[in-house]
Amino acid sequence: MAQLMIEVPGTKISELEKTSSVSRGDVIPVVQDEETKQADIGQISDFVKSELGSAALKDVADFATPTSVAEVSQASQMRDDAQNERIERMEYSVYLFQKNGVYKAYRTKALMLLDVSNIPVNSIVTVVDDPDNNPDINDINGEYHFDGNDFLKLENNVLGLIKSKMAQAESNSKSYTDTEIKKLENNIDVSVENLIGKFVLSSDSENIFEFKDSSGNVVLALNKKGQLVSYDEDTKRSILLTNQEDIKELQKFVDELNLNNISVLLKLLATSNSSDLYTFEDSDGNIVLRLTKNGMLRSGQIDGLHNAVDALEYLKKLSKQSDDSKLIRFEDAEKNLLGYVDKFGNWVFNGVDVLNEINELKKFKNKAQAVTALKQIAVKAPESIIQIYLTDLPNLPDAKGTTVSGKGEFHFDGQSFSCFVKLEVQGASSASYAKKNWNIAFFSDQALTKALDVKIGDLLPHDELVFKSNWIDHTNIRNAMCYRLWEQFTASRTGYPRLETEKPYIGKTGKSALQSGANGVPRLYSALLYINDEFYGIGSFGTAKKRSNYNISKNKPKEIHIGMDGWNDITNLEVTNPTLYEMKAPSTPTADTWTAISNWNAFAQLSDANFTAQADNYLDKQNAIDFMIFAEFVKCRDVVSQNSAKNFQFISYDGKKFMFMPYDMDTVFGLEWTGAVVYDDTTGSQLVWNSSSSFWRKVKATYNTDIEARYKQLRDQKIISVENIYNLSTDLFSKFSISVVELELARWPVRPSLNITSLEQILTWTKKRIAFLDTYFNYTA
Structure with missing residues (x-):
C-alpha cells in the first residue's frame, strides 16, 4: 500500500490555512518508490472504497458497538449452552429409559408436580391423560426426565423410536453373523471330513473306536470284527456285547414295562440284530451313525471330530461364539430335525434323551420301580448348571400379563424332562429391563389344560418356576445367595418347629402333620437359558413366592x-x-x-x-x-x-x-x-x-x-x-x-x-x- 507523506518545508501542517471545501480534482502528495508524487483526492476515495467493500457505503448507525457485540456473543453462548444441556439431558434420559423404563405414570401434569417429593432423582415419569393437553402437538402428555430440580419433556414416542432403532440394528447384526457362520460351517464340514478320513484309514489298532476313562483305560470299544466290547468295572473282564439272547431279554423287559416315553427304544430293539440297536445309512448304504446297545451314539465323523477340534482353531471360535444350543444336528432331506447333540453332552433323538432313558432302565430291576421313576417329574437338586431350552416360541412379550407358549427341555445333571410351557414376564421392574425375568409354567398337553408339577430335590412340587436374569446384578450372586443365607439362619435354630412354615403342623396328626416341602423362601440354582435355539443368558432358576411355598x-x-x-x-x-x-x-x-x-x-x-x-x-x-x-x-x-x-x-x-x-x-x-x-x-x-x-x-x-x-x-x-x-x-x-x-x-x-x-x-x-x-x-x- 502506498505511504501517504505530506511535506511542507518551513511550515507546519497545523499552521496551514484550512480549505473551505474539497473536490475530486484536488491533489495531495504521495510517496511512491521514495519519490514524491501527486494524486487526486478522487483516486484516494475510490481506492478506500475498493478496500472497504460494501462497508464503505454503510452509515455509522449500521455498525455494531463493542458493547452490542459482547451482548450478542453472550446471548449466542447462552443459547448454545441451553441447547447442549438439553441434548445431554435427552441423551441421558434415553439411557435411563432403556435401562429402567418408566418409574411412575400420572394422569395429569399437576399430579406429577404434587408428587415431586416422592420421585427419585434421574427418574423417567409419564403423564398419560392431562385434560389440558393439546392433541395436535402433545405439549403435556408424554415422558419427562426429572433431574432433581425440574422436569424435561422428552420427544414424543421416544421409547418407540429407541426400540425401532435397536430392532433394526439387531436384525442387521444377526443377518451378518448368520452369513459369516454359514461360510465357516461350509469350510469346517470339508476340513473335518478330510481329516477324519485320514484318521480312520491310518488306524492300525485292533479296535476301530475306543472310549477311555480319565486314567486311559479302555471301557468300551468297537473292534474290526464289528463286535462291541465292554469291560466289567469290578473284574475288568472283557464282555462281548453281541449276544442276541441278551438283546431279547432286554426287549422282553422293556416290553413288559410298556412305557410310552421309551416307545422309540422299543422300535429300535425290535429291529436290532447286531451290537447296534439302530443304524443311520446314507443313500449309498454306508452307515453314518449308530446307536449302540449301551446307549452310545457312534460314527466316524463324531469320533473324528473330537480328535480334530484341537487342530481347528476356527472351529473352537465358532463353538464359543455360536448362539445355537445344538452343536450337531441330524436332519432329513426336508431339513426336519431328527436329533441333536448339545453343548453339554445331551443326545436327543425323536424327543427322547437316549442316554438318560437307558441309564434309567439300568437303575431298576422291576416294573413298578421303573414306572414310578419314568413317570414322575422329579429331579435331584443339581450340583452343576441347569440347562433350559425353550423352543417354538413366538415373539417374546415385553410386558407383564402377556403370555406365549411353546415347548421346553430341562436338563439337571444328566436327568431331563420335556413338556409344553407357558412363558410370562416375571416382576414389574423386570418388564423394563432389556434382559427379563421369566415365569415358566409346565403342562403335559399342548392345549395347556393339564398343569404338570416339577419337584427339585427336597422342594415342594411346583407347576411354575422362575428364571431370574439378575439384570441389575451382573455377578449373578446376590439374590440366590441371600436366600441360601436365610436358609442357614433357619437351619441353625434349635427345637421344633424350626421353619416358619412348620408352625401349622403343631398339634396335628396323620396326613395334616406331614411335611409338604414348603420352606418359606425361594431357592435358586445357577442356570442358562436358550430360547428358540439362541443363547438368552445365564441366571438363576427355581422357586419364587407362590402361596403354597409358605x-x-x-x-x-x-x-x-x-x-x-x-x-x-x-x-x-x-x-x-x-x-x-x-x-x-x-x-x-x-x-x-x-x-x-x-x-x-x-x-x-x-x-x-x-x-x-x-x-x-x-x-x-x-x-x-x-x-x-x-x-x-x-x-x-x-x-x-x-x-x-x-x-x-x-x-x-x-x-x-x-x-x-x-x-x-x-x-x-x-x-x-x-x-x-x-x-x-x-x-x-x-x-x-x-x-x-x-x-x-x-x-x-x-x-x-x-x-x-x-x-x-x-x-x-x-x-x-x-x-x-x-x-x-x-x-x-x-x-x-x-x-x-x-x-x-x-x-x-x-x-x-x-x-x-x-x-x-x-x-x-x-x-x-x-x-x-x-x-x-x-x-x-
Missing part, C-alpha cells in the same frame, strides 16, 4: 399371605381394597381378614411399654429377631427401610401373629435398585431410627438381650462371616464356565453394574458391615 391355605380368612409389591408403612397397612400390596391369600378376604390387619396396625402403633407387653401376641419372636439381624446384615435397601416395607412376604397362620419372610434380594451388599450405583453404606441401621414411632426400634428394645445373643450365635457359627459369604457366592458363580460367561457378555455387553460390582466388592463391603454390627449388637468372640 404353607398357606388358598382361602381361609385368617391364613394371610401379603406380598409387599409397593412401599408400605408397616405400622399402617391398608385395610380393605389395598393398592400398595397384593393379598395373595385368602383368595376372598372376609371381615376376619381385615380385622386381623387392623389389629396389627393398632399393635404396631402402641407406645413402648404397651408394645413390649403385647409383642409375643403379635410377633413370632424367633422370626422377628432373625429377620431383623438378617436385614441389618445384608442391608436390603429395596425390602425394608425404617418403617417402610416393600417386596418381603408378610404371613400369618392365625390372623394374629405375623411373620416377615425375605424376597427380592438383589439390592443388597451396597447395590442400588437400578444397579448403576454401589454405596459404601456399611454403617448405620437399615431398620431403626430415633423416633417414638419407629417400629423396629420398639422390636429391638423389647427383645434386645435375645437379639444380641442370637447375633453372637450366628457370628460364632460363622454364618455371619466373610468366609461364609465367599463360600455361598463362589458355589453359585463357579457353576458358570468362562466360555458361558463370555457368551453372556457377548449377548448382553451393557449391564448397569458391570464395572462397579464384583465378588471382591461384595466381600469388602461385608467385612466393613460386620465390623459395624459387632459394635451395634455388642458382640465379643
Whole structure:
C-alpha cells in the first residue's frame, strides 16, 4: 500500500490555512518508490472504497458497538449452552429409559408436580391423560426426565423410536453373523471330513473306536470284527456285547414295562440284530451313525471330530461364539430335525434323551420301580448348571400379563424332562429391563389344560418356576445367595418347629402333620437359558413366592399371605381394597381378614411399654429377631427401610401373629435398585431410627438381650462371616464356565453394574458391615 507523506518545508501542517471545501480534482502528495508524487483526492476515495467493500457505503448507525457485540456473543453462548444441556439431558434420559423404563405414570401434569417429593432423582415419569393437553402437538402428555430440580419433556414416542432403532440394528447384526457362520460351517464340514478320513484309514489298532476313562483305560470299544466290547468295572473282564439272547431279554423287559416315553427304544430293539440297536445309512448304504446297545451314539465323523477340534482353531471360535444350543444336528432331506447333540453332552433323538432313558432302565430291576421313576417329574437338586431350552416360541412379550407358549427341555445333571410351557414376564421392574425375568409354567398337553408339577430335590412340587436374569446384578450372586443365607439362619435354630412354615403342623396328626416341602423362601440354582435355539443368558432358576411355598391355605380368612409389591408403612397397612400390596391369600378376604390387619396396625402403633407387653401376641419372636439381624446384615435397601416395607412376604397362620419372610434380594451388599450405583453404606441401621414411632426400634428394645445373643450365635457359627459369604457366592458363580460367561457378555455387553460390582466388592463391603454390627449388637468372640 502506498505511504501517504505530506511535506511542507518551513511550515507546519497545523499552521496551514484550512480549505473551505474539497473536490475530486484536488491533489495531495504521495510517496511512491521514495519519490514524491501527486494524486487526486478522487483516486484516494475510490481506492478506500475498493478496500472497504460494501462497508464503505454503510452509515455509522449500521455498525455494531463493542458493547452490542459482547451482548450478542453472550446471548449466542447462552443459547448454545441451553441447547447442549438439553441434548445431554435427552441423551441421558434415553439411557435411563432403556435401562429402567418408566418409574411412575400420572394422569395429569399437576399430579406429577404434587408428587415431586416422592420421585427419585434421574427418574423417567409419564403423564398419560392431562385434560389440558393439546392433541395436535402433545405439549403435556408424554415422558419427562426429572433431574432433581425440574422436569424435561422428552420427544414424543421416544421409547418407540429407541426400540425401532435397536430392532433394526439387531436384525442387521444377526443377518451378518448368520452369513459369516454359514461360510465357516461350509469350510469346517470339508476340513473335518478330510481329516477324519485320514484318521480312520491310518488306524492300525485292533479296535476301530475306543472310549477311555480319565486314567486311559479302555471301557468300551468297537473292534474290526464289528463286535462291541465292554469291560466289567469290578473284574475288568472283557464282555462281548453281541449276544442276541441278551438283546431279547432286554426287549422282553422293556416290553413288559410298556412305557410310552421309551416307545422309540422299543422300535429300535425290535429291529436290532447286531451290537447296534439302530443304524443311520446314507443313500449309498454306508452307515453314518449308530446307536449302540449301551446307549452310545457312534460314527466316524463324531469320533473324528473330537480328535480334530484341537487342530481347528476356527472351529473352537465358532463353538464359543455360536448362539445355537445344538452343536450337531441330524436332519432329513426336508431339513426336519431328527436329533441333536448339545453343548453339554445331551443326545436327543425323536424327543427322547437316549442316554438318560437307558441309564434309567439300568437303575431298576422291576416294573413298578421303573414306572414310578419314568413317570414322575422329579429331579435331584443339581450340583452343576441347569440347562433350559425353550423352543417354538413366538415373539417374546415385553410386558407383564402377556403370555406365549411353546415347548421346553430341562436338563439337571444328566436327568431331563420335556413338556409344553407357558412363558410370562416375571416382576414389574423386570418388564423394563432389556434382559427379563421369566415365569415358566409346565403342562403335559399342548392345549395347556393339564398343569404338570416339577419337584427339585427336597422342594415342594411346583407347576411354575422362575428364571431370574439378575439384570441389575451382573455377578449373578446376590439374590440366590441371600436366600441360601436365610436358609442357614433357619437351619441353625434349635427345637421344633424350626421353619416358619412348620408352625401349622403343631398339634396335628396323620396326613395334616406331614411335611409338604414348603420352606418359606425361594431357592435358586445357577442356570442358562436358550430360547428358540439362541443363547438368552445365564441366571438363576427355581422357586419364587407362590402361596403354597409358605404353607398357606388358598382361602381361609385368617391364613394371610401379603406380598409387599409397593412401599408400605408397616405400622399402617391398608385395610380393605389395598393398592400398595397384593393379598395373595385368602383368595376372598372376609371381615376376619381385615380385622386381623387392623389389629396389627393398632399393635404396631402402641407406645413402648404397651408394645413390649403385647409383642409375643403379635410377633413370632424367633422370626422377628432373625429377620431383623438378617436385614441389618445384608442391608436390603429395596425390602425394608425404617418403617417402610416393600417386596418381603408378610404371613400369618392365625390372623394374629405375623411373620416377615425375605424376597427380592438383589439390592443388597451396597447395590442400588437400578444397579448403576454401589454405596459404601456399611454403617448405620437399615431398620431403626430415633423416633417414638419407629417400629423396629420398639422390636429391638423389647427383645434386645435375645437379639444380641442370637447375633453372637450366628457370628460364632460363622454364618455371619466373610468366609461364609465367599463360600455361598463362589458355589453359585463357579457353576458358570468362562466360555458361558463370555457368551453372556457377548449377548448382553451393557449391564448397569458391570464395572462397579464384583465378588471382591461384595466381600469388602461385608467385612466393613460386620465390623459395624459387632459394635451395634455388642458382640465379643
